[in-house]
Amino acid sequence: MNFLAYYEIIFQCVLILLAFYYVFKREYKVVKSIALIFVFSFLPAVSNALFHINIDTVSVLIYFAILFMAMYLGSALKFYDKYKWWDRIVHFLSGAGFVGFGIAIASLNSGISNWGVTFFGATFSITLHVIWEVLEYISDCLTHGDAQRWQKIHATNNHVSEKAIQPAGLVDTMNDFICCIAGTVSAIIIWLIVL
Template identity: 65%
Template sequence: MIHLLSGIGFVGFGNAIVNAASTDINKPGILIFGFTFSITLHVFWEVLEYISDCLSHGNAQRWQKVNAAKNHMPEGALQPAGLVDTMNDTICCIVGAGLAVIAWYITVS
């Protein structure tokens, strides 16, 4: 849920940056920037999550083999749990950013 909400919030942040910098950009350009800005910030988030796991021996990306939650995947899964967690987070961010762009397009003139 946090990644869905961050996708929405990051779009708003990106749109605010463009609006503060210039008023000559058309509405679709602002929304495209907001969407790509949101996805870029999410990528940085995932990299920082990975670095945090490496430095603190944490498990934010669900990469450890021993986990009480069984990494949310069956024993014979083809992909490692960290990849599944990162992809789920990324998909949620993209959905949130897409919803935010649609809402901004409809409501902001």
Template identity: 35%
Template sequence: MTSKMDKYEKRKKIIFYIVLTLLVISLIYSVIMFILAPSGVATIQGERVKSDYVLMVLQCLVGTIVIFLPKEVENRFQIHIPNGIEIMYFIFLFCAIYLGEVRDFYYRIPYWDVILHGFSAMMLGALGFTLVDYLNDTEKLNLKLSPFFVSFFAFCFSITAGVVWEIYEFLADGFLGTNMQKFITAKGEVLIGRAALGDTMKDIIVDTLGTLVIVIIGYITLRKRQENHKKEKNASS
């Protein structure tokens, strides 16, 4: 069991350093390209202007900071985050920032944004389960939370994280002139009314559906574990 944990720990560290290195290199690259890129609106398809590199710099900078978040949470709150969830987190940053923003997968790969939102929703839902289940099993707190409440917490945790991300996108678009919420089409058309809300609402809906999937699975798993625990307790008595 220990050797298996050590193997996951090594894999986690390797993935961490690979993703961190790519983010740092991409940050340096995007700063240089921001200086060299033309201002204004792109005149040909695929051309990147200063506003595009502002977004890339922002995303890479945020990525190089939040990649340390799991370790900081573990150290500050003395909570163990499973290596599997941390690995998923690092892979998500790689897919969302390096592939999505730097390598332009958001435009090259159909539904790349939808896939990432579904993936992140399930990852955050699993993290919510892990956190509250850890607190539930801590003897010092003496908590005995039902599977429904644990599932409800995980659902709220994941959805709240998704909403905070949309607020971050909205603020970035407003203050930095980026297009994270895709209210400007690839042809430069500025969307208005209901059409302008399309990307944001799609992201929230995908977050909700992805969270529901992991919450239902988690609830069933906790119910079965609780029932098995009761059977073992009755059998021992």
């Protein structure tokens, strides 16, 4: 077994322990978030087993950090509302991490140059973020939620500067895109140096 396999097992065991803790406390919404993280934690292994997509260790570690930071700390424990920088860090890391997923997919075709593989990784990462923001928008429209901070009255105004002249939802979405692009560009620079 390699380092990543041990890490995945430890990560999933921690999730199981957290789930038992929150079941004992009868906080079932948190258990639901932990269960989703647990299911999504199998994505790298399943993509390798079924489709032979071998994602690099660093990208998988970032992916696990994103799952934990976004779904458990961010949503379940309300870190998105407590810390205005939390959402930006999650989007930066996901921009960087999903480059590795795109590179792994593009690497399946041996006829693509290193530049082409890297370019695909960047566009894959940014495209995932566009899709995510669209899904947030659709979710807000259907459920009258506030994932994009579009409501004028919200429990927190952490995502929007008081001096902003644009609506809160636009500011939140643009901050998400900018952080994603910054993370993607950072990862691409590192990939080009490593290649």
